[in-house]
Amino acid sequence: MADELVHYEVRRGIAAITLNSPHNRNALSAQLRAELTQHLATADADDEVRVIALGHTGPVFCSGMDLKEAGGASANQQGVNEFPAILEQIWTSPKPVVAKLAGPARAGGVGIVAACDIAVAVEGATFAFSEVRIGVVPAVISVTVLPRLLPRAAHELFLTGETFDATRAVAIGLLNSAVPAEDLDAEVRRFTDMLALGGPNALAATKQMLRQPRPANLGETFADMLELSAHHFGGQEGQEGITAFVQKRKPSWVPQD
Structure with a gap:
């Protein structure tokens, strides 16, 4: 039986969904996509769950699609076709979803961050819409990212693929907060505690x-x-x-x- 790539745990009304595939920088492999989809559905259906906290193990939050998983355009396209449903699950979840980033996000990982209601990262986290640099278009993630970003910043960063830091991510609307690494847990808890007060x-x-x-x-x-x-x-x-x-x-x- 394959090891789990997404861990699920509920404590005091908070469903912690943790991407647990550090060996490939939490890339969106078929197994990870399936487990993430299932755990999001479980959290949505559980009346005891008040808030969803989406985090990760390892140094990278999510590097995007797993481009090494399968050969051939058709196999990769299957993953692309499945990914919008995950973004929609997060975006339309009846529960508030908080992203917790102890490291960088790229491509589809940035789409996940944008789909969450609140996103908190360490100051050292970095982001990039690197798709154009490998000859593809950041089309799918644009659905969740563009409503968050300032228009001028979106044009710059989507077209250049330039890496930007967490401080700028806050300034342009991608993140709510960027904090020192030692304060990440407390900052996420501050948001989840506030959200749990709502009906x-x-x-x-x-x-x-x-x-x-x-x-x-x-x-x-x-x-x-x-x-x-x-x-x-x-x-x-x-x-x-x-x-x-x-x-x-x-x-x-x-x-x-």
Whole structure:
């Protein structure tokens, strides 16, 4: 039986999904893609899971597709065809997803980082859209990356393939935070602890709202948002949150110490 390439563990409502294939820099091999897909689905289906933390072992977060895994364009294309489903799983997950990077990301790995709701990296992490330098186009990852990046930076970095550091990644919107290596765990925990305070249904609905493009007609938009607000304000979760606030206690969904 093959060793696992993605480890899954749940503690206090946090599902830790860890890429565990350091021998090939956590490249997106067929086995890793299959295990990552399964663990994301497991976390989404588990009501006890409040937040997903996506991390890695080894010095590299993810180097992108495993180009050495199989010979022939058709075999490599199969991996490319499967990858969008993983990005969509992360992007549309009802649970907040936090990326934790103790090292660099390239190509598809950057697409995964961008698909997460929050991304934290060590200051020494680096990034690059290196596709053009091997004669291919960063097309698939653009779906998750471009909504995050400043347009001018996207043109520069997609076209040049230049390597950039975590500080710049924060400045252009790819990362939320870049911290010294010794502070990485604490910074990720700061975000996961805050996310765990939100109502599960409210978080899922807020994520869905954030994904929607804003139409030109503001009147229609306000009407839709009023309906969404009223639905959750009057719902069981909203009423529990309001009652807990008045009673100066934690809502029922907050993990207990």
